[in-house]
Amino acid sequence: MKAEVITIGDEILIGQTVDTNSAWLGEQLHLHGIQLNRVVTISDDASSIREAIDDSFRHADLILMTGGLGPTQDDITKEALADYFGTSLERKHDVLNKIDSYFKSKGLEMLESNRKQADLPKDAIILENVRGTAMGMWFEKNGKVxxxxxxVPYEMKGIMLDHGFRNIQEFFPTKTIIHQTIQTQGIGESFLAEQIRDWENALRNDGISLAYLPSPGLVKLRLTAHAENGDRERVRKKIEKYVSELEKRVPQYIFGREKDTVAMAIQRLFQSRNLTLSVAESCTGGLIAQEITAVPGCSAHFLGSVVAYSNKVKMTLLGVKEHSLFEHGAVSEQVVKEMAEGIRKTLQTDYSIATSGVAGPEGGTEEKPVGTVWVAIAGANKTIAKRLNLGKSRSRNIRISMLSVLNWLRQEIISGSFE
Amino acid sequence: MKAEVITIGDEILIGQTVDTNSAWLGEQLHLHGIQLNRVVTISDDASSIREAIDDSFRHADLILMTGGLGPTQDDITKEALADYFGTSLERKHDVLNKIDSYFKSKGLEMLESNRKQADLPKDAIILENVRGTAMGMWFEKNGKVxxxxxxVPYEMKGIMLDHGFRNIQEFFPTKTIIHQTIQTQGIGESFLAEQIRDWENALRNDGISLAYLPSPGLVKLRLTAHAENGDRERVRKKIEKYVSELEKRVPQYIFGREKDTVAMAIQRLFQSRNLTLSVAESCTGGLIAQEITAVPGCSAHFLGSVVAYSNKVKMTLLGVKEHSLFEHGAVSEQVVKEMAEGIRKTLQTDYSIATSGVAGPEGGTEEKPVGTVWVAIAGANKTIAKRLNLGKSRSRNIRISMLSVLNWLRQEIISGSFE
Structure with missing residues (x-):
């Protein structure tokens, strides 16, 4: 069974909005054993909508359509769909009551434009949206859906999780694709490929395909295999064998699987060993704290971070010596070590990390060009630092610095270098 | 002239990667007056690639294709393209030399898989990629391109900016679409629509279309009009008239235009008035600092932030009283005010902001359910605080808290409430 996603919205075509819905739907469809064939993003007009549906129904049995259902005047999807499926809009009073309760629960007044969201196609099955006022709609035609x-991603996901996937599974029979993802940090795509070439060849000969998925600072490896009914457990075990093999082979780069982040790996490591962490950030500007606190439950190991953007804060809150700043500059081995030691001492944590660098686009010198970043780790017995030589893009430099120092901390603690 | 984007990659279809390239290309094409008709995301296989090209050439004159050119074994695009355009791959020695220099400049050793990236279609024009080793390729067929x-977004953008758009403009004549975007914070889509209904009707009657583009905590308004040759200035002025009118009408919600962020608005405001800012964050976990420091030049007004995740840090670094934590809890008006006052005093800034809340998914109580967030602003003469009642999603709660407190700070300073 094949599916396609149609995303409606001029805002995506003119680049005002990044389409994150398709990635989420693609992932969820795969988890449900449904192959996503294509994603098509089209304009907010009736003829494009009609043409895209015709086209997708030629390739697939299921269309997931997102967008174009807001209460404001720019939305014409509902009318176009009613027309396509040969029905018309009618005010659904049970839906109107739900919208009314939704507004009451938020203590807000209902507007006429909100009332209109209860005007829905007669012949569609309504999939209730409890997170907003635009309902989901299920249409059938010639055995296709x-x-x-x-x-709005939050509302779309809610409708799919509450109703969509269950209804799809009841309507269509499905088969299985098995994936496993390995998360790596600290090595480029082609260097990693070179190091693991024989492993990769064995994998492919065993009927498992491999994809390298690079993003700034990270490379994900995705293993994929198909499984027949009754064969799932065997295929799953085969994939697991290869994954464990690789984890033993390059443990310094592999920090996790699937949706793991380096911060999650740190959280598992610190909490299993009862360790605490503090952070002092200059060029990363709060991103390290943000990444750590994005993981629920982080308060058991993470005490806090000082974002010391100015030299004054480095001195006041971290105890960096004025002499060190004057002698070596803020972006230096000496200062980044003092930052790490300062926050570790003040917050009395087992470990601390610190960053100081020239993120760009301005501020580079010949000796310290844009992309020069010092990172440090302080523990009870020693403080270590290293210099990263990154590129010209501010946001990439900040992101890669954050990933590098967190993965370095993970490596150093696992290797026992601080014991 | 119409364009389409074809994105190649199983990683997008199974949701491992979010496609940000299409949004960037859409935006850039619009700036160049080219309409992006559709975006199609397809699988990494030769027949899907061939079918997608045929299909897009039926609708459009220009195809921008991204993905499938990496050095690892999962990439087959280059071969599929050579085949489609009736040519074959040959090793290009000038390209090989460039790849060689690229590796030398990074101090890295060149692998055989990197060498293969110099195998390129004979009849394609090579668009040099100075940021990586996969070159861009320009194919022509029947007057279409x-x-x-x-x-990789960084490399794709580089190729388009270095060569792509210039070559397109030389090859095709173009016409003009004019956009203006207004950024709002602090009001929902339908409430905003209700407040500005007469303005919106006047706009539409004047031939300008309007789209509401909501994202968590923000609503963007996009005005669009077409312009004939020689008419651009008049249309631009007409749009400007409506935008200024709206800025006067709801200044509390409008913080900027186009790609402005609330942090940029704060930076302009603070730097024009020579003011300084410090931040104390609990539930936002560094996101406020991160948002502020994402703007180059922020060091002129932003001194730093303390991410006080634990109560210990609230007391040690911010001077929050143990009694207040015990009596009112960390998520309270009293504590958030003490956090703001503490950081303002320690870093001696003109203003400070603070956040403390239950971001979720755990940690809620009947009195303070998940989504309860206190935010505060401290200035020389007073400290003010307010309670936000947000939803159940951790990442949304963190994001909306950050946007709300920054926009509130902007409003309070503009209104002169602290003077």
Whole structure:
């Protein structure tokens, strides 16, 4: 069974909004054993919508359509769908009551434009949206299905999780694709490929495909295999064998699987060993703290971070010596070590990390060009630092610095270098 | 002249990667007056690639294709393109030399897989990629053009900016679409629509279309109009008139235009008035500092932030009283005010902001359910605080808290409430 996603919205075509819905739907469809064939993003007009549906129904049995259902005047999807499926809009009073309760629960007044969201196609099955006022709609035609949902990710996901996937599984029989993802940090795509070439060849000969998925600072490896009914457990074990083999082979680069982040790996490591962590950030500007606190439950190991953007803060809150700043500059081995030691001492944690660098786009010198970043780790017995030589892009430099120092901390603690 | 984007990559279809390239290309094409008709994301296989090209050439004159050019074994795009355009791959020695220099400049050793990236279609024009080793390729057929580029955003953007757009403008004549975007914070889509209904109607009657683009905590308004040759200045002025009118009407919600962030608005405001800012964050976990420091030049007004995740840090670094934590809890008006006052005093800034809340998913109580967030602003003469009642999603709660407190700070300073 094949599916396609149709995303409606001029805002995506003119680059005002990044489409994150398709990635989420693609992932969820795969988890449900459904192959996503294509994603098509089209303009907010009736003829494009009609043409895209015709086209997708030629390739696939299921269309997931997002966008174009807001209460404001720029949305025409609902009318176009009613027309396509040969029905018309009618005010659904049970839906109107739900929208009314939704507004009451938020203590807000209901507007006429909100009331209109209860005008829905007669012949569609309504998939309730409890997170907003634009309902999901399920249409059937010649044994094929189209689900239309609002484009707001939070609402779309809610409708799919509450109703969409269950209804799809009841309507269509499905088969299985098995994936496993390995998360790596600290090595480029081609260097990693070179190091693991024989492993990769054995994998492919065993019927498992491999994809390298690079993003700034990270390379994900995705293993994929198909499984027949009754064969799932065997295929899953085969994939697991290869994954464990690789984890033993390059442990310094592999920090996790699937959706793991380096911060999650740190959290598992610190909490299993009862360790605490503090952070002092200059060029990363709060991103390290943000990445750590994005993981629920982080308060058991993470005490806090000082974002010491100015030299004054480095001195006041971290105890960096004025002499060190004057002699070596803020971006230096000496200062980044003092930052790490300062925050570790003040917050009395087992470990601390620190960053200081020239993120760009301005501020580089010949000796310390844009992309020069010092990172440090302080523990009870020693403080270590290293210099990263990154590129010209501010946001990439900040992100790669954060990933590098967190993965370095992970490596150093696992290797026992601080014991 | 119409364009389409074809994105190649199983990683997008199974949701491992979010496609940000299309949004960037859409935006840039619009700036160049080229309409992006559709975005199609397809699988990494030869027949899907061939079918997608045929299909897009039926609708459009220009195809921008991203992805599928990496050095590892999962990439087959180059061969598929050579085949489609009736040519074959040959090793290009000038390209090989460039790849060689690229590796030398990074101090890295060149691998055989990198060498293969110099194997390129005989009849394609090579668009040099100075940021990586996968070159861009320009193909022509029956007066139509296909540009193939690597999927890494940094490299793809570089190729388009260095060569792509200039070559397109030389090859095709173009017309003009004019956009203006207004950024709002602090009001929902339908409430905003209700407040500005007469303005919106006047706008539409004047031939300008309007789209509401909501994202967590923000609503963007996009005005769009077409302009004939020689008419651009008049249309631009007409749009400007409506935008200024709205800025006067709801200044509390409008913090900027186009790609402005609330942090940029704060930076302009603080730097024009020679003011300084410090931050104390609990539930936002560094996101406020991160948002502020994402703007180059922020060091002129932003001194730093303390991410006080534990109560210990609130007391040690911010001077919050143990009694207040015990009596009111960390998520309270009293504590958030003490946090703001503490950081302002320690770092001696003109203003400070603070956050303390239950971001979720755990930690809620009946009195303070998940989504309860206190935010505060401290100035020389007073400290003010307010309670936000947000939802159940951790990442949304953190993001909306950050946006709300920054926009509130902007409003309070503009309104002169602290003077």
């Amino acid at each position: 189209l689900i239309s949902m609002p484009g | 296909l540009i193939s580029m690597p999927g």
